[in-house]
Amino acid sequence: MSQSHRRLFHALLSVLLLAASAVADNTLTQSRPIGGDQKLVSLGDVFQLGLFSTANNTKWFLGIWFTVSPAAVVWVANRDRPLNTSSGVVALSDRGNLVLLDAASNNETIWSSNSSSLAIPGAVAQLHDDGNLVLADAAGAVLWQSFEHPTNTFISGMRSGRNLTTGALWSLSSWRSADDPSAGDYRYVMDTQGSPEHELWSKGRKTYRTGPWNGVRFSGVPEMTSFEDMFEFQFTNNADEVSYVYHNRDGSALSRVVLNESGVMQRMVWDRTALTWNNFWSGPRDQCDTYGLCGAFGGVCDMGDAVVCGCIRGFMPGSPAEWRMRNASGGCARSTPLQCAGGDGFYVLRGVKLPETHGSTVDGGATLAECGRRCLSNCNCTAYAASDIRGGGTGCIQWFGDLMDTRYVDDGQDLFVRLAKSDLEPTKTKKFVAVITAVILGFALLLLLLGFMIWRKARHSKEVTMFDEIMRGECPTYDFGIIRAATGGFCPKNVVGRGGFGIVYKGKMPDGQEVAVKKLSAENRVQGLKEFKNEVDLIAKLQHRNLVRLLGCCIQGSERILVYEYMSNRSLDAFIFDSRRRASLSWKTRMDVILGVARGLVYLHQDSRHTMIHRDLKAANVLLDGEMVAKISDFGIAKLFSSTGDDRVDSTVTDRIVGTYGYMSPEYAMDGMVSFMQDVYSFGVLQLEIVSGRRNQRSFNLIAHAWKLFEENKSLELLDSTVRDGCSPAELEQAVTCIQVGLLCVQESPSRRPQMAAVIPMLSHQQTLVRPLRPVVCLPVTAPAGLLHVLEVTSGRGGLTITGLEGR
Ligand SMILES: *[C@@H]1O[C@H](CO)[C@@H](O)[C@H](O)[C@H]1NC(C)=O
Ligand SMILES: *[C@@H]1O[C@H](CO)[C@@H](O)[C@H](O)[C@H]1NC(C)=O
Ligand SMILES: *[C@@H]1O[C@H](CO)[C@@H](O)[C@H](O)[C@H]1NC(C)=O
Ligand SMILES: *[C@@H]1O[C@H](CO)[C@@H](O)[C@H](O)[C@H]1NC(C)=O
Ligand SMILES: *[C@@H]1O[C@H](CO)[C@@H](O)[C@H](O)[C@H]1NC(C)=O
Ligand SMILES: *[C@@H]1O[C@H](CO)[C@@H](O)[C@H](O)[C@H]1NC(C)=O
Ligand SMILES: *[C@@H]1O[C@H](CO)[C@@H](O)[C@H](O)[C@H]1NC(C)=O
Ligand SMILES: *[C@@H]1O[C@H](CO)[C@@H](O)[C@H](O)[C@H]1NC(C)=O
Numbered sequence: 001m002s003q004s005h006r007r008l009f010h011a012l013l014s015v016l017l018l019a020a021s022a023v024a025d026n027t028l029t030q031s032r033p034i035g036g037d038q039k040l041v042s043l044g045d046v047f048q049l050g051l052f053s054t055a056n057n058t059k060w061f062l063g064i065w066f067t068v069s070p071a072a073v074v075w076v077a078n079r080d081r082p083l084n085t086s087s088g089v090v091a092l093s094d095r096g097n098l099v100l101l102d103a104a105s106n107n108e109t110i111w112s113s114n115s116s117s118l119a120i121p122g123a124v125a126q127l128h129d130d131g132n133l134v135l136a137d138a139a140g141a142v143l144w145q146s147f148e149h150p151t152n153t154f155i156s157g158m159r160s161g162r163n164l165t166t167g168a169l170w171s172l173s174s175w176r177s178a179d180d181p182s183a184g185d186y187r188y189v190m191d192t193q194g195s196p197e198h199e200l201w202s203k204g205r206k207t208y209r210t211g212p213w214n215g216v217r218f219s220g221v222p223e224m225t226s227f228e229d230m231f232e233f234q235f236t237n238n239a240d241e242v243s244y245v246y247h248n249r250d251g252s253a254l255s256r257v258v259l260n261e262s263g264v265m266q267r268m269v270w271d272r273t274a275l276t277w278n279n280f281w282s283g284p285r286d287q288c289d290t291y292g293l294c295g296a297f298g299g300v301c302d303m304g305d306a307v308v309c310g311c312i313r314g315f316m317p318g319s320p321a322e323w324r325m326r327n328a329s330g331g332c333a334r335s336t337p338l339q340c341a342g343g344d345g346f347y348v349l350r351g352v353k354l355p356e357t358h359g360s361t362v363d364g365g366a367t368l369a370e371c372g373r374r375c376l377s378n379c380n381c382t383a384y385a386a387s388d389i390r391g392g393g394t395g396c397i398q399w400f401g402d403l404m405d406t407r408y409v410d411d412g413q414d415l416f417v418r419l420a421k422s423d424l425e426p427t428k429t430k431k432f433v434a435v436i437t438a439v440i441l442g443f444a445l446l447l448l449l450l451g452f453m454i455w456r457k458a459r460h461s462k463e464v465t466m467f468d469e470i471m472r473g474e475c476p477t478y479d480f481g482i483i484r485a486a487t488g489g490f491c492p493k494n495v496v497g498r499g500g501f502g503i504v505y506k507g508k509m510p511d512g513q514e515v516a517v518k519k520l521s522a523e524n525r526v527q528g529l530k531e532f533k534n535e536v537d538l539i540a541k542l543q544h545r546n547l548v549r550l551l552g553c554c555i556q557g558s559e560r561i562l563v564y565e566y567m568s569n570r571s572l573d574a575f576i577f578d579s580r581r582r583a584s585l586s587w588k589t590r591m592d593v594i595l596g597v598a599r600g601l602v603y604l605h606q607d608s609r610h611t612m613i614h615r616d617l618k619a620a621n622v623l624l625d626g627e628m629v630a631k632i633s634d635f636g637i638a639k640l641f642s643s644t645g646d647d648r649v650d651s652t653v654t655d656r657i658v659g660t661y662g663y664m665s666p667e668y669a670m671d672g673m674v675s676f677m678q679d680v681y682s683f684g685v686l687q688l689e690i691v692s693g694r695r696n697q698r699s700f701n702l703i704a705h706a707w708k709l710f711e712e713n714k715s716l717e718l719l720d721s722t723v724r725d726g727c728s729p730a731e732l733e734q735a736v737t738c739i740q741v742g743l744l745c746v747q748e749s750p751s752r753r754p755q756m757a758a759v760i761p762m763l764s765h766q767q768t769l770v771r772p773l774r775p776v777v778c779l780p781v782t783a784p785a786g787l788l789h790v791l792e793v794t795s796g797r798g799g800l801t802i803t804g805l806e807g808r
Contacts, residue, residue: 033091096120115144161243194357215388220353274730295331296402314423371396480556546600569624596630677750684745693720
């Protein structure tokens with residue numbers, strides 16, 4: 001062999017050896033046990049397997065953890081039987097079992113996978129990049145895998161649920177304490193009876209339910225929608241298995257779902273910049289999630305300042321004395337016994353987490369209408385609901401006994417509760433309508449021909465209201481007298497806000513609930529009564545954590561009044577533009593506000609049934625509740641002034657007031673073009689205002705200022721100096737990202753701006769950012785004081801609408 005050949009041979013050999021050792025790194029063979037500080041490392045170095053210790057090195061365990069975050073242990077083998085020293089040896093026995101031996105104690109078996117009892121030569125255990133440790137025989141058939149034996153953590157690709165053939169359960173149990181991975185007091189299991197759902201158990205008691213899977217998410221976890229862009233949820237329900245699994249959409253993202261030692265489910269995502277785990281969701285979310293807190297047929301718990309239990313309509317506290325002592329666990333009893341078949345109807349409880357389905361029957365093939373008929377014809381059926389919310393609701397869940405653990409949630413579902421017809425009798429206003437109808441009917445007897453026509457009309461409208469009541473429910477109507485009393489006769493000292501749409505009063509209802517009462521100004525009103533009511537119903541159905549909830553309306557003569565939940569911290573502009581109060585808004589709070597507004601807008605823009613452009617997003621329209629959660633207000637209000645419903649695409653000329661100086665996109669200000677991108681623009685401006693604590697106005701063009709600093713690579717100078725010093729490097733990084741996203745949103749061309757749904761991943765570093773183009777910094781001066789008078793030519797759903805513009 002020549003010198004050069006020999007050199008080549010050596011080079012080749014070393015490459016082969018290197019490759020061999022790299023391959024061996026993630027694989028355990030029968031001939032090569034590991035021990036001490038040796039580890040298996042998955043190919044991409046995402047996960048590691050080895051011994052780790054807790055309690056000051058007095059307890060040792062075999063586990064799998066994230067390489068970037070060794071404290072994030074995702075799986076533990078010998079959780080109930082620790083080693084006292086690091087003397088553990090991980091080996092594959094001749095019988096093909098993965099075992100943990102104690103070398104300090106005669107190789108005693110501390111733990112075994114118990115996967116086989118036959119001799120299996122050539123078995124290997126391999127740690128995969130998804131965190132799964134897979135034990136396979138020489139032919140590659142899987143003998144055992146760690147994903148089938150969860151401890152306290154689910155990671156992407158790991159199933160939760162049950163193998164119906166073997167009965168094997170994939171569930172979590174918490175660690176006993178941060179030092180002790182042995183099974184603690186909490187378990188998180190899927191209940192596969194009825195409509196499958198996850199349940200949290202504490203010391204043998206059920207403490208929380210996620211609500212059943214509804215085709216899209218778990219009924220009581222509306223937040224799942226907000227991270228659909230990051231995770232894909234997959235639910236399987238067939239003869240072999242009932243299971244739920246999530247997958248990271250971005251293959252390189254790291255995430256985990258942990259049942260922690262305090263009995264809280266936490267969904268966390270690794271932040272590569274800040275090198276921390278960010279909490280995306282935790283459940284139970286609040287005290288209202290406590291299982292059975294309000295008892296049978298109760299619940300309907302709402303989280304204002306305090307937990308409030310109530311009874312579903314048609315039910316009364318079973319034990320009023322206990323209820324008065326704030327013990328509602330006894331639940332509620334029916335006011336009127338069911339009459340069975342003909343004598344009953346259904347009341348629609350809207351926007352709830354469905355009650356416990358353990359004893360329910362489920363038929364995915366039925367339609368909702370069929371479900372209603374089935375339930376009505378079975379006297380034992382107490383309620384029904386769609387089992388799948390897609391396509392407007394299909395499938396059928398029927399309940400047969402008590403309804404347990406129902407609560408209101410954002411974006412909840414409709415539950416049809418069986419009541420005796422007399423309990424369905426509508427409220428005062430309905431009685432009023434009924435009286436009027438009776439009078440008209442009497443009149444009809446006198447004037448036969450005319451009466452006949454009026455009677456037909458009345459019957460028609462009566463049918464419509466009955467149908468509404470039973471099948472659709474509606475937004476509550478408030479009595480004008482009550483509203484007037486609540487606001488002290490619309491007393492000026494109760495005024496909390498004023499805008500183009502009317503005056504806002506703070507009010508206190510007779511039951512003590514604080515509300516915001518918006519009296520719409522008369523001059524802009526075009527809509528008819530019925531259209532107005534329809535719109536209010538529609539808007540009241542939009543429910544989201546980041547939208548202010550519309551509680552109802554009141555129509556009296558020419559007065560149109562909207563009643564909202566009251567936001568104790570009022571509006572964002574009172575914070576960010578106030579030289580003293582803005583210092584109290586930490587960067588974290590600001591970021592939460594930005595993300596909250598973004599989520600609210602995504603919901604408005606994308607909710608399939610009622611997509612909506614806000615048109616007047618600004619700091620004054622972002623309200624803050626007691627916990628500084630941002631809620632968008634005044635959404636849909638522009639629609640209340642239109643003279644046609646949304647479905648009719650008339651070319652009616654419409655008067656509207658829209659937009660506020662400083663937040664108006666150039667294409668809208670100049671050409672009156674209305675699209676979702678108008679909201680994106682306003683959101684961009686708002687974001688820059690929140691970061692800087694300065695208002696975009698005539699005397700100070702914030703966008704131009706932000707752009708100049710951005711171009712000079714000095715974006716951080718835009719950050720409000722009252723928070724800058726308190727920011728960590730990661731937070732400063734976040735602020736820079738926010739500014740860049742803000743500049744992307746205010747680009748001149750609407751098509752270059754990101755969709756709202758893309759903004760959230762951008763803000764959370766899930767997406768690389770493109771460089772924004774120079775914004776148009778000179779806003780045209782079209783109309784004074786920010787109010788524009790617009791002629792609408794067409795109105796289309798979701799799409800682009802072109803409107804003409806008139807100066808006022
Ligand atoms: C761990 O052990 C060291 C040395 O024995 C001791 O100083 C320290 O306090 C211990 N820490 C804990 C948390 O027990
Ligand atoms: C660990 O130490 C405890 C107490 O010192 C002892 O009872 C136990 O047998 C030891 N376990 C092992 C596996 O050596
Ligand atoms: C324990 O097992 C290891 C690895 O299989 C082996 O090298 C060692 O000799 C064994 N020790 C005893 C005491 O059997
Ligand atoms: C394996 O079997 C032994 C003996 O039946 C048992 O004590 C141990 O808990 C089993 N290990 C696992 C991981 O199931
Ligand atoms: C359930 O267990 C059986 C028997 O071990 C197995 O054949 C089947 O593949 C398992 N099903 C699932 C979905 O894991
Ligand atoms: C469990 O999670 C909750 C919610 O994120 C958190 O407040 C709590 O501190 C966690 N408990 C532990 C022990 O980590
Ligand atoms: C609450 O009421 C239930 C039944 O109505 C009763 O069993 C329970 O003891 C009460 N709890 C308290 C704390 O009084
Ligand atoms: C209703 O429930 C009663 C008592 O549980 C039972 O005897 C009866 O068969 C049920 N009826 C139907 C139609 O399921």
